[in-house]
Amino acid sequence: MSSRTPRELIEGRPVLVVIDIQGGGAGEGESAIPFMPGYQEAMDRAPALVAKARECGIPIVFFQEAHRRDLVDFGRELDGAEDVHLLEGDPGTEIAAALGLRPDDYVIRKRRYSCFFGTELEILLKGLRAETLILIGGHTDVCVHYTFVDAHQHDYFCRVVEDAVAGSSVEAHAGALRAMEYLQTGARCSSAEVLAAFESAAS
Template identity: 25%
Template sequence: MRSESRNTALLVMDLQNGIVSRFTDKQEVLLPLKQAIEAARSHDIPVLYVRVAFREGYQEVSPNNKAFSAVAKFGGMTESDEATQIHSIVQPQPGELIVTKRRVSAFAGSDLEVILRASGIDTLVLTGIATSGVVLSTLREAADKDFALKVLSDACLDADPEVHRVLMEKVFPRQADVMTAGAWIESLNRHQP
């Protein structure tokens, strides 16, 4: 049996200030995610942070893109903007990579796939905000790229609890193993040499 830590990465997606700020009880809702990050680190599983941000001037934003053209029109969400920095509750440690994407999927406009392939990663554990945004888009694209996938249901958040439930119970299981952060951590501890 191969060690999970040798070919797995934990993706922490869109846990940036401007997105996390939409939730009132950050400590409570981010606890499963924080526990998953700590478990990954203790099992030598790389933790990769993904954020959405744009260059000053928004050269990457097409007027045809409904969501992001509004951002370009009203400003904010640039690479240096406080809203695009990783939230302090889940702050990266030195040496942990932050990947900047330009669209909803973690792969769109980023070098994520190059990093994963160069590191021999073939299994992704997905976490993030929002379930119906970055998690859904990344899951679909990662499945098409033949990554094995796990989704930590309580380490993903969505403003609409019903959408979150439907995705976790009916959509994601077609392409990923869906489990809680606690179940994933327990599986890591069981397979520890």
């Protein structure tokens, strides 16, 4: 017996969550963080999604991972594959200029992978009366996945735009997408589908 209810891409009020699309991009040469091939191409789809959300009156929350220069807030983050990265004051830590950030945008700085951990996100989402969170950015297998899991456990409908996220490797990216789809059937969607859904939500 199945109690599963078919879901729309957008259920109720949507919010676009832009995760860690920062000036450093996919990096050049040696990098403190591994990036899969095609990472930057995926990030390059974000500005169109941001612009359409603005046009359709859909709230956007931008996240910026940043760490203090004395490394006090890294915790166990440096025990894995990543080296020191995204320090406060470094040009590559700033949110990517291509996103067209505005002075009145919602911007939240985070110290850890999940956008919910130690941030004001839950308060903001309650104020926005959000029901569906649409996730773009990186890494699919780290910050995007952990944010999706926390959103799921807070009972939000979650969608991940699979051609506007990218991971530390192709294998890790694909595995994270499967894991998110396991939690919410229909979670995976394309940027084209989201652009169309934004239009429909605004009409």
